[in-house]
Ligand SMILES: [Zn+2]
C-alpha cells in the first residue's frame with residue numbers, strides 16, 4: 001500500500017504533518033541588522049507628527065549607557081526605539097518576512113517525497129516543493145546631511161540638516177559650539193591675511209569681520225527663536241534692549257564699559273562694509289565713538305581689532321546662551 005492508499009482509505013481525517021525545525025530555529029524574535037552608512041552613521045527620524053526630522057548618529061560615540069534620544073530639531077525626547085526611520089522599518093518588515101518565508105520553504109522542502117509507480121497499473125505519487133521568487137528585502141540608503149557635529153559635551157558624532165540642533169544623546173544645544181567653529185574659521189582668515197598683499201589682506205579682514213557678526217547674529221536668532229522670540233543681533237545696543245525686555249537679563253553683564261563700546265564700534269564698521277562699501281557715513285561718526293573718523297573716508301579695520309572682538313563676542317554669546325537656554329533637554 002502506498003501513501004495515496006493510506007491517505008484515501010485508512011484515515012478518517014486524512015492529514016499530512018511536517019516538521020517546523022527551521023521556523024522554530026527563528027525563535028520568537030528575529031534580529032534585524034541595521035547597518036551604518038559608509039561614514040559610520042545610521043539614520044534616525046523624530047516620531048513627532050509635525051516634525052519627522054531626519055538626522056544621523058554614529059554608534060559607539062556619545063553616551064554609552066542606555067539613554068533616551070533627543071530630536072535635534074524640535075527637542076522631543078523619547079525612547080531610542082521610537083526613532084527608527086520609515087525606510088528602516090520597511091526594511092525590517094521585509095527582512096523578517098524573508099526570514100520566515102525562507103524557513104517555511106525549507107521546512108516544506110523537507111516534506112518532499114517521491115513514490116514510483118509499482119506494477120503494471122501502479123500509480124506514482126510525489127510532492128515537490130518549489131519556491132516562487134523569494135520575498136524581496138527593501139534595502140535603503142541613508143541620506144546626505146548638511147552639518148556634521150561632534151558634541152563637545154558627550155562626544156556623540158551626529159549629522160543634521162541646517163546648522164543648529166540639540167545633541168541626540170545628551171540634549172545639549174550645539175549653538176555655542178557652532179559659534180566657536182565660525183570664530184575659528186574667522187581666525188584662520190586673519191592668519192591668511194598676514195601672508196598676502198595689502199588689498200587681499202584688507203578683503204580677508206573685512207570678510208572675517210562680516211563672518212563673525214553674521215555668526216553671532218545667526219546664533220542669537222537661533223537661541224532666542226527656541227524660546228519663541230525673534231531678536232536680531234547685528235545691532236548690538238538694540239539686541240541688548242530686546243534681550244533685557246524679553247528675557248530679563250543683560251547679556252553684556254560680563255563686559256566692561258570699554259569692551260562694550262569697542263565691540264559696538266566694530267559691529268558698526270561691519271555695517272559700513274556690508275552696506276556702504278566701507279565708506280564712513282554721518283551715522284557712524286555720530287554713534288561709533290571712533291575719534292578721527294571722517295564721513296566720506298574709508299573705514300579702517302585691523303586684524304587685531306577683529307581678533308579682540310572675537311573674544312568679546314564669544315563672551316557675549318556664552319552669557320546669552322546661559323541666560324536663554326541654560327539647561328540641556
Ligand atoms: Zn522632532
Ligand SMILES: [Zn+2]
Pocket residue numbers: 062151152153154155156167168169170171172
Ligand atoms: Zn552630546
